[in-house]
Amino acid sequence: MRIHHICPPDSVCVCVCVCRSVNMKLILSMFVAAFLLSDVEGRSLMFPMQTSSSFVELTPAKPLSLDAFTLCLRFATELHLPRQVILFSYRTQLVDELNLWREADGRLSLILGEKAIVSFVVPELGPLENHVCVAWELKTSRTTLYLNGRSTVSQRLQMGHGLRPGGRVILGQDADALLGNFDADESFVGEIFEVNMWDRVLPPNAIQQLSTGKFFSSANVIDWATVKLKGYGNVVEFQES
Numbered sequence: 001m002r003i004h005h006i007c008p009p010d011s012v013c014v015c016v017c018v019c020r021s022v023n024m025k026l027i028l029s030m031f032v033a034a035f036l037l038s039d040v041e042g043r044s045l046m047f048p049m050q051t052s053s054s055f056v057e058l059t060p061a062k063p064l065s066l067d068a069f070t071l072c073l074r075f076a077t078e079l080h081l082p083r084q085v086i087l088f089s090y091r092t093q094l095v096d097e098l099n100l101w102r103e104a105d106g107r108l109s110l111i112l113g114e115k116a117i118v119s120f121v122v123p124e125l126g127p128l129e130n131h132v133c134v135a136w137e138l139k140t141s142r143t144t145l146y147l148n149g150r151s152t153v154s155q156r157l158q159m160g161h162g163l164r165p166g167g168r169v170i171l172g173q174d175a176d177a178l179l180g181n182f183d184a185d186e187s188f189v190g191e192i193f194e195v196n197m198w199d200r201v202l203p204p205n206a207i208q209q210l211s212t213g214k215f216f217s218s219a220n221v222i223d224w225a226t227v228k229l230k231g232y233g234n235v236v237e238f239q240e241s
Contacts, residue, residue: 042239042240043193043194043224043225043237043238043239043240044191044192044193044194044237044238045171045172045191045192045229045231045235045236045237045238046190046191046235046236046237046238047172047187047188047189047190047191047192047234047235048189048234048236049189049234050184050185050187050189051184051187051233051234052173052182052183052184052187053182053232053233053234054172054173054187054232054233054234054235055170055171055172055173055182055187055231055232055233055235056170056171056172056229056230056231056232056235057168057169057170057229057230057232058169058170058171058195058222058227058228058229059169059227059228059229059230060169060197060221060222060227061220061221061222061223061226061227062199062220062221063165063166064090064097064098064163064164064165064167064169064221065162065163065164065165066162066163066199066221067137067138067139067162067163068135068136068137068138068139068162068199068200068201069135069136069137069163069197069198069199069200069201069221070133070134070135070197070198070200070201070202070207071088071098071100071133071134071135071195071196071197072131072132072133072194072195072196072197072207072210073087073088073100073131073132073133073192073194073195074129074130074131074132074192074193074194074195075087075129075130075132075188075190075191075192075193076127076128076129076130076190076191076193077125077127077188077189077190077191078127078189078190079189079190081104081105081106081124082104082105083104083185084101084102084103084104084185084186085101085102085186085187085188085189086099086100086101086172086173086174086186086187086188087100087101087102087108087132087188088100088169088171088195089169089170089171089173089174089175090163090167090168090169090170091167091168091170091175092164092165092166092167093166093167095113095114096111096113096114096174096175097112097113097163097164097167098110098111098112098163099111099174100132100134102125103119106121106122106124106125107119107120107121107122108120108122108132108134108145108147110134110136110143110145110157112136112157112159112163113159113161116157116158116159117157118143118155118156118157120145120152120155121152122145122147122152123147129193130147130148131146131147131148131149131210131211132145132146132147133145133146133202133207133210133211134146135201135202135207136157136201137201138159138161138162140156141156141157141158141159142154142155142156142201143155143156143157146204146207146208146211148211149207149208149209149210149211149212150208151204151207169222171188171192171195172187172188172235173186173187173188174186174187194224195222195224195227196210196219196222196223196224197219197221197222198217198219198220198221199220199221202217
């Protein structure tokens with residue numbers, strides 16, 4: 001076995017082991033997955049206080065014209081019940097196309113198109129890190145929420161159409177206009193460690209592995225490793241070197 005040191009200018013030095021008896025395609029795929037995962041783990045957003053002016057806008061890799069999706073977030077907050085908290089907001093000119101909330105009674109609610117809503121009863125989220133995923137598809141209306149890799153009973157959320165494009169994705173605030181009219185009493189306070197979104201429903205075993213960090217599948221709508229972030233107000237971005 002030979003050890004090659006690959007050190008391009010201004011980059012992290014990486015050691016790659018080349019062994020004729022091993023499938024190189026497998027090695028490469030494992031290396032890429034490990035690199036992406038470490039990048040994800042090294043980036044986070046801290047929202048230090050309750051405000052009506054601090055938020056982050058994300059630029060998706062593709063328009064949110066979706067007939068199915070899986071949305072996953074990893075976050076921690078010390079906000080206590082009965083304080084409701086916005087976890088994710090996608091707003092077009094006229095309506096909230098997709099909102100994910102922690103309600104005042106502790107339920108997690110998915111709202112599509114402002115009128116279609118499902119709520120899931122879950123254990124109270126403690127101050128430590130939680131991993132939440134929600135999967136939905138238009139064809140069956142099936143909606144499933146996962147908390148730290150464990151699924152709820154699925155519900156039906158019927159909207160009659162998929163998500164519409166042309167909106168903005170923001171973290172930290174619930175937009176009652178395309179980008180504004182924020183309410184401090186609904187703002188997120190805490191730290192967001194990752195947000196990923198796919199244009200399909202991921203299988204339960206993939207979500208379980210995502211929750212533990214043992215598996216990483218590049219998200220094709222919002223990929224936390226590469227998504228462009230634009231912060232406003234008092235948001236702090238941490239990036240491990």
